[in-house]
Amino acid sequence: MESYRDELRQLSEEEQRRQEFLQSTASVSLEAIRHLSGREFEMLIASLLERDGYEVHRAHGGAGDRGADVIATGGRGERIVAQCKLRKTPSAKIGSPEVQTFNGTARPDHQATHPLMVTNARFTQDAEAAAARYGILLVDSGALRTWATFGKPLELPR
16 A cells, blocks of 8 residues: 555656646647747757757758757767657658668768657658667657657667
C-alpha cells in the first residue's frame, strides 16, 4: 500500500510540474509550431536540445547541410544530428524515403551517435520500420508535444 501511495505522489508531482511548464513562456504548442517557418522550427529544436543540456553546434540547416539541420553534443559523448520536417497540416506523414535519405548521411557524413528525425506530423509505418532498422530516433507530433509543450526532456537510447 505504501508503494502505491508513493507512486501516486510521484504522478501528482509530475503532473504539477507539467502544468506549471504548460503555463510558462517556455511551452510551445503544436498549433504554434505549425505556424513556424522551416528555419524557426529547426531553431526551436536546437533550443529544446540546449534546454535539455546539450551543446548546440548548428542551430539550423541550409543549402548543402546534407540532412543535418541541427547538430548537438552531450556530456557522455553523444552527437545528435537532427533532421527537422515541419508540416503545415496535422494529417501529413513522413515516409520511408526521407528516413532512408537521412540514414545515408547522418552517420557517414556527420558522425551521429544519435540520428534524430523530428516532425510536427506523423511517420508512416514504413518510415518507422526503416528507422528501427537504421537506429534512427523518430520524434513525431505526440513526442514533440511532450518535449516542447510539456517540457519533458528528450530521452535518447543508450
